[in-house]
Amino acid sequence: MDKNKNNQSISEKADMLISQYHVNPNVDKEEVLGTVLNKIERKETKSVRQINWFRAAGISAAATVAVLLAFYFFTATIAISAGDSKILTYRMPDDSRIVLRSGSNAEFGKYFRKRQVALEGEAYFEVEKGDGFVVKTDNGIVRVLGTRFLVSGKNSRLNVKCYQGKVETEFENKSWILEPGTQFAGDESTANKSRFDESVQFPDFALFSKNFTSAPLTEVVQRIEDFFKVQINLQPGITKTFSGSIQTANLESALQIVCESLRLNYEFEDDYRIKIFNY
Incomplete structure (x- = not known):
């Protein structure tokens, strides 16, 4: 040879x-x-x-x-963990966003060849469009057919809530399709699909909930960046302070609250880069 x-x-x-x-x-x-x-x-x-x-x-x-x-x-994999007293948000390699409830862990491929996440605990997902997205827990599997949902896998229970789009839940060799406003709950003895209050658009731990008193705008912007995992470019020379409450899971709503109260404007340069500037 x-x-x-x-x-x-x-x-x-x-x-x-x-x-x-x-x-x-x-x-x-x-x-x-x-x-x-x-x-x-x-x-x-x-x-x-x-x-x-x-x-x-x-x-x-x-x-x-x-x-x-x-x-x-x-x-190669990435493992993320939320401590017992904090919420962790993370932008995954495909730009999907995960919010881990305190005490929860997740692991996924570093280069995300397969859009698959191993979850221990509870997490809220905002999934970018693409080919398949799977969340695996010890108790069941959730396949994403939409964009926003909650998964909680603890002990022998599996709970899933669909806020937007559709998700397919596999539990004990059976599957359920969840539409917006529906949820799944399964344990050792029962497994069922039901409705929940559709006015609730996000789980409580996925809310950006902060109170500010005469806080420098740079501090407020940093908090928003950290929670939504975006980049905000503040126009040089803006030295305003912000006082008020922000409670939302929507990035644009947070930007509107801050900018409208301070008579500023904002613009998306792309999906995850925003600039804030004077009128």
Whole structure:
């Protein structure tokens, strides 16, 4: 067998594998490579045997690193956790937003090849359009057919509320389709679908609920940015203060409350970048 030809073939396959995967452009490639190489050095005997197998098969060092990089891109995960006394919001790789209730945890692929989230506890989701989105708990699975919903998986219970769009809930080998204003509750003895008050558009912990007294606008803007995971550019020279209450789960409503009271204007530069400026 032609050794160079074999190396070229495997290298091409590794390149194809990596090219089919969309890597976050903000990731420092040298940092990723360093991480992978460090992992290689720390591998136990089994991994060493695997690398030796690569070498025995005539695969070049470059091809070996390419395969390991591809493996990393496909398997790297992000784990987020909300402490016992706080709410955590996070913008996932596909720009979907998750709000974790205190004491809850979630894990998903760093590069989100599969839009799948493993959840422990309770979370509110605002899902961007795309191919499939799945939330897995120990007690059941929720497949997203819409955009805004709540999932709570604790002990042997599964609770799901649909606020917008549709979600499919799987529990004990059965499935339920939830429309806006409907919810699912299942435990060891019962499983049913019912309606809830449609005037309730968000779970309480997903509300941005703050009171401000003569707070610098920069502080108010920072709080809004942190909760909704957006970037707000404040026009230089604006030094106003804000007093009032904000209680909403809608970003634009929060912006309206602040800007209208201070006679300012705002504009979306894209979905997650906003500028605030004088009239």
